[in-house]
Amino acid sequence: MGGPICIFDSGVGGLTVLQKIRREMPDESLVYFGDTARAPYGGKDAKTLISHGREIINFFLKHDAKMIIMACGTSSSTSYDTLCAEFPSLPIVDTIRPAAEETLRQAQADNFRPLFIATQATINSGLFSRLFSDESGTELHARACPLFAPLVEAGHIGGHPTAVFAAKNYLADLRGKVNTVILGCTHYPLLKLAITQALGEITFIDPAEATARAAAAKNLPPPTAPPKISYYTSGAPEKFSSLARIILNENIAPKKLASL
Amino acid sequence: MGGPICIFDSGVGGLTVLQKIRREMPDESLVYFGDTARAPYGGKDAKTLISHGREIINFFLKHDAKMIIMACGTSSSTSYDTLCAEFPSLPIVDTIRPAAEETLRQAQADNFRPLFIATQATINSGLFSRLFSDESGTELHARACPLFAPLVEAGHIGGHPTAVFAAKNYLADLRGKVNTVILGCTHYPLLKLAITQALGEITFIDPAEATARAAAAKNLPPPTAPPKISYYTSGAPEKFSSLARIILNENIAPKKLASL
Numbered sequence: 001m002g003g004p005i006c007i008f009d010s011g012v013g014g015l016t017v018l019q020k021i022r023r024e025m026p027d028e029s030l031v032y033f034g035d036t037a038r039a040p041y042g043g044k045d046a047k048t049l050i051s052h053g054r055e056i057i058n059f060f061l062k063h064d065a066k067m068i069i070m071a072c073g074t075s076s077s078t079s080y081d082t083l084c085a086e087f088p089s090l091p092i093v094d095t096i097r098p099a100a101e102e103t104l105r106q107a108q109a110d111n112f113r114p115l116f117i118a119t120q121a122t123i124n125s126g127l128f129s130r131l132f133s134d135e136s137g138t139e140l141h142a143r144a145c146p147l148f149a150p151l152v153e154a155g156h157i158g159g160h161p162t163a164v165f166a167a168k169n170y171l172a173d174l175r176g177k178v179n180t181v182i183l184g185c186t187h188y189p190l191l192k193l194a195i196t197q198a199l200g201e202i203t204f205i206d207p208a209e210a211t212a213r214a215a216a217a218k219n220l221p222p223p224t225a226p227p228k229i230s231y232y233t234s235g236a237p238e239k240f241s242s243l244a245r246i247i248l249n250e251n252i253a254p255k256k257l258a259s260l
Numbered sequence: 261m262g263g264p265i266c267i268f269d270s271g272v273g274g275l276t277v278l279q280k281i282r283r284e285m286p287d288e289s290l291v292y293f294g295d296t297a298r299a300p301y302g303g304k305d306a307k308t309l310i311s312h313g314r315e316i317i318n319f320f321l322k323h324d325a326k327m328i329i330m331a332c333g334t335s336s337s338t339s340y341d342t343l344c345a346e347f348p349s350l351p352i353v354d355t356i357r358p359a360a361e362e363t364l365r366q367a368q369a370d371n372f373r374p375l376f377i378a379t380q381a382t383i384n385s386g387l388f389s390r391l392f393s394d395e396s397g398t399e400l401h402a403r404a405c406p407l408f409a410p411l412v413e414a415g416h417i418g419g420h421p422t423a424v425f426a427a428k429n430y431l432a433d434l435r436g437k438v439n440t441v442i443l444g445c446t447h448y449p450l451l452k453l454a455i456t457q458a459l460g461e462i463t464f465i466d467p468a469e470a471t472a473r474a475a476a477a478k479n480l481p482p483p484t485a486p487p488k489i490s491y492y493t494s495g496a497p498e499k500f501s502s503l504a505r506i507i508l509n510e511n512i513a514p515k516k517l518a519s520l
Contacts, residue, residue: 037308038298043413045496047518048297147422150410153303162407165425236305258307 002224003064004029005215007071008056010041011153011235012243013187014071017095019248020212021069022229029228031063034254036235040149041074042119042185049121053079055260057087063230066220069211070094073118073185077125091218095186096122098214099207100131103182106205107136114205115141115174117195118184119149128184141178145170145188152187155243159193167191167198175199183207190247232257262484263324264289265475267331268316270301271413271495272503273447274331277355279508280472281329282489289488291323294514296495300409301334302379302445309381313339315520317347323490326480329471330354333378333445337385351478355446356382358474359467360391363442366465367396374465375401375434377455378444379409388444401438405430405448412447415503419453427451427458435459443467450507492517 005025007018011034018032033056035041041049053075057068068090070076070083076094084092103114116128123144133140147166156163175198182205183189189206196202231254233240240254265285267278271294278292293316295301301309313335317328328350330336330343336354344352363374376388383404393400407426416423435458442465443449449466456462491514493500500514 037304040410043495043499044297045516047516048495051518146414147407147410147416150300150407150414154406154410156407162422162426162429166422169422235303235308239303256305256307258311 002221003066004031005067005069006031006033006060006063006065007069008033008035008060009072009186010034010039010074010149011036011187012240012247013149013152013185013190015244015247016186016189016206017069017071017208017211020208021215024212024216027223027227029223029225030230031060031065032229032231033059033257034233034235034240036153036233036240038234039153040119041072042121042146042149044121046078049075050079050082053083054086057083057090059260065090067091067093067215067218069215071186071211073207074121077118077122077127091220093211093215093218095207095211096128096184097131098210099182099184099205100128102207102210103132103205104136106180107138112138112180113178114138114180114182115143115178116182116184117143117145117171117188120144120146122184128182141174143170143174148191149185149187152190157190157246159197163191163194164197167194171195171198179203180205231255234260262481263326264291265327265329266291266293266320266323266325267329268293268295268320269332269446270294270299270334270409271296271447272500272507273409273412273445273450275504275507276446276449276466277329277331277468277471280468281475284472284476287487288483289485290490291320291325292489292491293319294493294495294500296413296493296500298494299413300379301332302381302406302409304334304381306338309335310339310342313343314346317343317350319520325350327351327353327475327478329475331446331471333467334381337378337382337387351480353471353475353478355467355471356388356444357391358470359442359444359465360388362467362470363392363465364396366440367398372398372440373438374398374440374442375403375438376442376444377403377405377431377448380404380406382444388442401434403430403434408451409445409447412450417450417506419457423451423454424457427454431455431458439463440465491515494520
């Protein structure tokens with residue numbers, strides 16, 4: 001009952017969410033799983049992604065998970081409803097629904113011109129547009145950036161020239177047309193600099209904060225042990241740690257999971 | 261005994277090998293499997309890749325495979341010896357060993373200045389350098405291009421501006437220093453134009469041809485049925501077909517495999 005909050009993503013991107021969860025709920029133990037061996041998720045179909053998510057949640061249940069954070073925009077857009085129905089007694093928080101709520105809140109401001117960027121699968125799902133535009137009536141630009149998550153997993157982050165070029169290639173025609181970018185994939189905070197170079201000065205909506213608030217708002221049983229964080233990856237632990245060091249600014253030693 | 265030749269890759273790249281196999285051995289039936297749901301392979305560790313390869317070969321054995329073509333440079337560099345030992349009665353042909361033999365043959369020419377490009381896992385294995393440089397004594401440049409296979413899987417091929425930029429970022433400092441590029445990943449023939457823009461006029465060694473010749477040289481039982489080609493993918497069939505159309509110049513309908 002008082003077990004850990006369990007967080008997953010296709011790779012390291014979800015660590016941007018883990019960071020906010022730690023800040024918001026410092027007494028909770030956390031388990032993180034990055035599915036690097038099967039990343040990126042962004043070009044995969046819903047059936048595959050639901051199957052991956054189910055395996056990961058079953059792994060988390062062995063760790064006595066009291067809540068699941070789906071810290072992956074692609075899983076959130078394609079697998080959330082199905083997996084909530086399959087695990088009815090387990091609270092599951094995604095990133096896209098809290099992001100849409102936060103965007104609706106900010107859309108009250110004058111001159112709000114939003115751009116939603118995400119993986120191909122997330123854009124194809126149409127979920128964010130339905131949640132935001134249908135509700136607000138505000139025009140929304142939405143664009144797939146299929147190379148962004150692979151850029152981050154390859155370590156080409158921040159102002160890496162190829163990241164800047166890719167961002168300009170995907171987004172430059174929207175410069176001046178949008179002033180707020182919703183980061184629909186948890187890898188994208190690592191590319192803020194490249195995105196700013198493509199679009200000029202803009203405001204970011206990072207779902208990580210809204211997700212952490214949504215998680216904290218759930219009525220969870222209190223932790224029964226001092227807080228502890230464990231990291232797992234299905235891929236190469238060294239690659240995972242070197243990116244984690246950049247995101248979390250600390251050294252972690254993830255355990256390698258040969259299979260789920 | 262007279263079953264199909266079975267070919268696999270992390271995704272669509274191995275279709276560049278399938279094409280040459282068809283030309284070299286037109287009477288053979290072929291089964292192709294692209295592991296798109298778990299692509300890219302290039303950042304994964306040997307243990308994961310061996311496990312994926314084992315699953316795929318077991319799937320092929322259900323199809324009565326008479327030979328396996330490991331049409332993936334990363335699997336070839338990390339999994340070949342182990343999987344040959346596990347399946348001792350099954351002929352297995354990889355892409356890196358035939359590529360090294362072909363490169364050794366061409367290295368007889370004057371002024372041969374080779375560059376081997378591949379995924380991070382293939383470069384880390386050191387296999388090609390051992391097979392080529394240790395034998396020839398010719399200096400070899402070798403470089404990892406971790407974004408190249410994801411670029412191809414995202415459909416950013418040929419002279420796509422981001423592909424050209426990525427190629428320049430990885431390779432431009434070698435312009436004038438090399439005159440022959442060995443494509444150590446079966447996705448890379450789709451990026452020849454980008455690579456040429458980075459390096460100027462160069463000669464390519466595409467392992468697909470050497471691999472097809474190595475396959476044809478095996479003493480196989482003759483086919484027992486008219487030739488037929490079947491395609492399978494673990495990912496989204498539409499995405500697979502749209503890239504296959506560009507590579508093979510024909511429409512194919514791959515079957516989706518939910519699990520191996």
